[in-house]
Amino acid sequence: MHIPKTLIRNFIAYFIIFSIPISSLVLFTHTKLIHQFQTTTYQLELSYQNNKMNDFDANIQQLESIASQIKFSKADLQDDIMSRIALQDQLRYHKALNNYLDEIILFMPDSNLIYAAKSTYTMNTFSQLFDESFSRLLNDMTIDEHSARGLVPLITDSALCFVAPYPIHSIYPYGYLIFVTIPERFLPFSDLPYALYWEDQLLLNHTGAPDIAFRTSMPEVQMDGQYCYLASASDGKGYSLLTLRNSHQTFENFYKTRKFFIVLTVFVCTLSTLLLSFCSYKNYKPYRYLKNALMKTGLITEKTAQSKSEIYQAIQTLDMLTRHNRLLDKQIIREQYISRSMLLNRLLNNQYDKLEVLNHSLENYRVTLDSAFYTACIFKLSQRPDENFFLDNPLYYAAYPDCRIYCTLEADSRICAVIGSSYTGNTQLQPLLQTMLLMLNQHQIDGEIYVGSCVNDKDQIHTSYVEALYKYNYELTPENRIHYYRPASLGNPVILYPQEELNSLQNALQAESYDKASAILESLRCQLSQDAFSYSMLKNICYEVFNIIYRDYPGIVSSGNRNISYYLSRLSKINTLDDALAFFELLRKTFEINTDNSTSSPDLCMNDKMERIQTYIQENYTDTDFYLGAVADYFNLSLNNLSQQFKRHLGMSPAKYITILRIDKAKELLTKTNKSVKDIALEIGYSDSSVFVRNFKNATSFTPVQYREMVRIPC
Template identity: 20%
Template sequence: MKAAINQLPVFYRYLFSYMALFLLPLLVLGVTGYHQLVHIVGDDVERNNQALLQDLQDGMDQKMILLNRIAGQLESVSELSPYVLTHDYYNVYQGKKVLESKVVDESVREVALHIRGTDFLLSSTSIYKVNSFIDEFYQYKQWTSAQFNDDLNRLTTPQLRPAEDVSISGLPNQRLVTYIVPIPINSLHPYGTVLFILKENELLKSLPVAGGNAIVFDREGRVLAAQTPTDYLHDPGFFGKIVNGKAKYQDVTIQHITYAASYKKSDKSGFTYVTMLPKSTLVAPINRAIWQWGSWMAAIFLAGCVLVYVLMIFNYNPVKRLAALVETIRGQSLRRANVFEMIGNVIHDMADSNRSLGLKLEANRSAVMEHLLASILKGEFTSVEALNEQGKEIGFLLPYSETAVLMLEFPASFVPMKGRLHEEVDAWFGGQIVGYRKESLEERRMLFIISSACSPEAWREWLNQMHEHLTAVFQAPITMGVGNRYAEVVQAGRSYLEASTAIDYKLIKGNQRVIFFDELLVYDHADLLSPRRVLEDLEIVLQHGNAGRVAETVHQIGMRMKQSGLTLFVARELCYDMIRKFIAYADKRNSGGATTSFPDVLTLTEYMTLDEIVDLLTTACATYCDLLESKKPANPSALIQQITQYISRHCGEYDFSVQRIAEHFSLSLSYLSRYFKEQTGRTIMDYMNEVRIDHAKRLLKAEDYSVKDIVQQIGYSDVSSFIRKFKQTVGVTPGEYRKQHR
C-alpha cells in the first residue's frame, strides 16, 4: 500500500492528503450534526404524538362529560318528567323536540329517553316501542331484546357499550357506540334511562392519523371506538401488546407494518387512548432532514475538493515550472513521484558547480583585480559606472565620487613584512573611504587606489591617524605620498604621478611623515612653458591629422621643455597628458593596436631627467605618426576574419571574454567594439552568443550531454541565463529543441 502511494505523482499525493484533511472534520461535523438532527426531529415527532394523544383524550373526555351533562339537563325538563310523558300526549311531542335539540354534533346519531315501567322510547326522531326499537329499527348483533330491556330498566350507573355493528332499518350497517345513562344520575332508584347512540366514525374523525389508527379502550381493555376498524382490533391480546406497562412510545409490528404506538390513560374516565402512526410516516421528516443534511455535506465536500484542486494547481505551478527547468537542464524527464528529490539533486549539483566556479573565480580574482587597477591608472575607464560594471563580479567597487592614489615607502629590510602592512592598511578602510592595493614596480613601495566621499579635513585627519598607527605598530620609518583627489576616474593616473612625486620629496620633507602633493611647490619655473597652452597646440595639429606637422610640433614642445626648467613632476604630467592625446586620436582613427604601443603612467615614473622624458615623448609621437601614415590593408576584412576565427576557437573556454580578444590582438576595448560593429553590423557580444548557441544546437542534436555539461562546454557560466538566451534566440528551450531534432 505504502509503495503504491509512493508511486503516485507528488501532485496527487498532496491533493489526496489535503482532501483527506478536509474530509475528516467534515465527517465529524456530519456525524455529530446527523445525531443532533435525528434527536431534534425525533423529539419533535414525540411531542407531536403526545399532543395528538392529548387531543384524543381531551376530545373523548369532553364528549363523555357533555353527554352526562345532557342527561342531567334532561332531568330538569318538565316536558320530559314521568308524569307529563305518561298523561299528556301533546307534551310527548314537546319532549321530542327537546331531545332533538340535544343532538349536539355529527357524532350523536340519536338521543332517546325511556321512562321505566313504560313500553316506549321517546327519541329525537321518533317514538318507539321498546321491543320494536331493538328488534326492528336498531338490530344489535350482540345486544338481545332481553338484555336491552334489562339494561333500560335495571341499570343504576352509566354504561358505555363498545362500538359494534348495527343493522338499521332501511340503511347500510353502521358501527355504533351506545351510552346508557340512568336518570337521575347517581341515584339508587332512577326513574328513567337516557340512551345516546353515537357514530363510531364521527367520534375520532378529526384526529390526523392518516395511514394509522386512533383507538379508545375502556377499563376492561375492550375497544370502545376506533378511527379505522380493522381485523387486529379483534385480537384478544391486542390491548396487552400496546399497553404493556413499558415505554409509552414504542414500535409495534402488526400485519407486517411497523407502527409507532403511543398510549395515555385518562384519570377522569379511566379510558386508555392509543394512537398508532406508520413508522414510515413518522420518520419521513427525519429521512427528509437527513437527506437534505447529507446533500449539503456532499455539496460542501465537492465544492471543497474543487477549491482544494484549484489551489493545488495554483500553488503547484511554481514547482511544475521548476521541474520543467530541471528536466531541461538534465535533458531527461523526471519521475513525477520523486520530483522534489530530483530537484534537490539538481540544486545540489548546481551548488557544487557554483562552489567550483567560485573557487575558480577566487583564484582569478587577484589577477582580474590587478588588471582593473592597472587599467584605472592607464586611464582606460572614462566613468566610475563603467569601471564598477566590470568589477561587480569580483566584488570590486569604487562607490564614491572622488579618486586618489596613496603610495607608501618603507626600508628595504621591511619588504618581508609587506603582507602584514597590507592587512593593517586594509583594516583602516571602511565608511566613506574605500581602497584597493595595486602591485608596485618597486619592492619598497606599496600603492593604493582610494575612493573617498569625506571632506578634505577628514581626509587629511584619516591619513595622519593611519600613519601614526603604522609607525607605532611597525616601529619603522614609513613615508606616505598622497596624490590629489579627482572627481573623474580617468585622472587617477595623474594622482599616481602626484603621489610618486610626493614620495620623491621625502628628502626635503622628511622620510617618516605624510606628504601631500598639494603642499609641494612643484610648479616652480613653469611660467616659461604653459602646459595648458602646449596641450591646446597639440590638439590643433592632431585634429588636422598631418603626421609631419604633428612631429614638428612635438619636437618644438620637447625643446621648450628642456629650456623652460620645468620640475620633474610637471614634465611627467605634461608628457602623460600628451600621450593620452595620442591614444585618444589613435582610437578615433581606428588605428588598431595603438593603445598598447604607448607607454603608461607606471613606466613614466621610471624616467628621472627631462631629457629622458622628452625622448619618451618623441618616441610616442613617432609611434603615432607611423600609425597615421600606415595604409589600410588591401582586404579590410582580414582582421575581422582573424577575430571571428579566434572567437570560434576559444569561445567555449570559461575565462573567454572581450577583454581577452582585445589583449590578443593588441586592441583597446573601445576600438575593438567599434571596429567589429562597423565590419559586421552587430556587436561582438551578439556574435559570441550566436557562435555559442550554434555550438549548443550541434551538441543537442548529436550528443547526449546534459544541458549543464553543454553549458560548460560552450563557455557559459550560468545554466538559467543560457536557457533564457537559447529560448530568446531559437524560440524553444534546449530540451524542446533536442526532442524536435531527435
C-alpha cells in the first residue's frame, strides 16, 4: 500500500502540534491543578473541623457555666437535709437539660457522702458503682492542682470526664465537681478519625495510628504521602485536635474523572490529527492535478515542479489568470458601456416602439429611470477623452444623492447625458453640472454644457434632448460654459404660471357658476396656444386644471359622462401643445353636455347616450386592446346594462355590432389592398389572425383568401 508523503508529513506536523498542548495539559493536571484542588479541598475540610472545634469549646464553656451555678456550702450540706435535696434536684436538672452528660458528681474528700444526679453514695458504694480507675484518680487528685487548672479532662477506661474545683471560682475549694460525659454526643468530631490533645498530652486517639504524635509547630494542613493531617486548636482552653485524611479515598472520584478526561483528550486529539491529515491530503489532490495540468501545458517542467511546492505553482497560475480576468473585465465593461450608449441614444432620439421594452433593456445595464424629472444635456468637449473615462462616475452621488446621471459618448467628441432628479429648476442643477465640468478639467478636458428643459415623463426625454441639441447647433458659446434652453427667469412660476386663473376657476366651480368656469377654461386655452410655457409646465397646468375640476365639479363623474380613467388616459397622452389644447376643449364641452342633459328628457338622454356609444365604438374598434368592458367603464355602465340598452336601441348586441364593423372593414381592405391576412387582422382590431379568419368565415361563408380571389375574378 502506497502512503503519500504529503499525508505522512501532515500527520507528523499535526501530531507535534497537538502533542504539545496535550503534554502541557497532563503536566498541569498532575502538578498545579491537583495540588490546588487538594489545597482548596483540605481548606474546606479544615474549616469544617474548626467549626466542630468551636462546638467543642462551647460544650466546655457550658460545663463551666453549670459548675458556676451550683453553689451549696459544705456546712449546709452536712447539717441541712433540704440543701442536700435541693443540690440533688439541681444536678438532675442540669443532667436532663444536657443530653451529652451521663452523670454529675459532687465529691468532697472530707465528707463520707458523694452527691450525684442519680443518687447519693458513700465511698464504699461509690467504688462499687464506678470504675476502679475512676475512684483511684479521684483519690490521687489534690485540690490545689485543680484550683489552679480549672476544668481538667480526666480519661478513664470507660468514660471521658471533666473535673472542676468546687466551688469553681473559689480561692479555697473544698471539693470536686465531676462531669461524666458521653463521648459520642459531647465530642462533635467523633465521626472523624481524630486525636484529641490537652496541653500536649494525648487524651483520645481514634485515628487508627497508635504512634501518632502531636507537634505544636505542625501546620494546619500537612500532606504526607497518602495521608493528610489537619490540626485545630481551641481558644485558650489548651485543647488541640488532629484529624487524619486518606488522600486516595478523598480524591478517588477526582482521580477517576481526571483519568477519563486524559484518555478522552488523547483519543480526540489523535482522531482530530487523523481527520485533519486526511482532509489536508484531500485538499492537496487538486494541487497535484493542477501540477500535472501545468506540466502538460508546458507552463512548468518536472524540474521546476520538484523545486517548488504545488501551492506556489497554484498561486503563480492564479495570478496569471487574475491578470487575464482584469483585462477581460475591462473589455466587458467597455462593451456594456457601448451597448448602454446605444440604448440611451434610442431613448434620446425617440427610436423605439414601446418604452416599456426599452426601459427593461436599460435596467439590464443598471439604468433605472424612476426619477420625478428628467433633463437631457450635451457636453461639448475640447478633445476626446480616454477610452476608460466615464463621466457618470459615482463619486458625486454622495454629494447629490437625489440625482442619477447616465451618459453616452458620441463619435464627435461630445457626451450626451440624461439626468434624473427631483429638481425642476435650473438653479438646483447648477452645482451638479459644475461638478461634472470640474471632473472634465481634472482630465485636462475643457467642456461646455447645453441643457434642455426639465420634463416629468420618460416619453418626453426626446423633447429635452432636441432642445439641448438646438442650443448646441445654433447658439454661441455661453460665457459661463453652461447654457439652458429656458433660462431660470422664464421658468419662474411667479411670472408665467397662471395661478390667478386657476384660483378663479376653483372659485367659479365652488359657486356652481359653470358658464363662468367654461369661459375661464377658454381663456386658459388661448393663453396656452401662445406657446409661452415649457413642456413640463404645460403638462403641470393640465394636471392642475383637471385636479380642480375633479375635486369641485361632481358632474364630471355623474351617470352618462365619461369616467375618470378616460380623462387620466387623455392626460397621460399629452405630448404636444395640440394635445393640451384638445384636452382643455374636452373639459369645456363637459360643462355644456351636463348643462344640456339637465334640461332634456330621459328618452332623449338615452338616445343621445346610445349614439355616443355607437360613435365611440366606431372610433376605437380597430384597437387590438379594445373590448366591451372598456366601453362600459367609459360610459359608467355595467356590462349587462350596456348590452340590454344597446340591443334595445339597435336591435343587436354590441359584440355583434363590433364584429359587423370589423368584417365590413376587412372586406374593404381585402378588395382594395394587397395586405396580408395577418396585417388586415391587426388593422381591424384582431390580435389573433385565426380568430379573424373564423369570424370572417362565419359571416361570409368564405375565408378571407377565398373572398379576395372571388371578388377579383372578372365577370
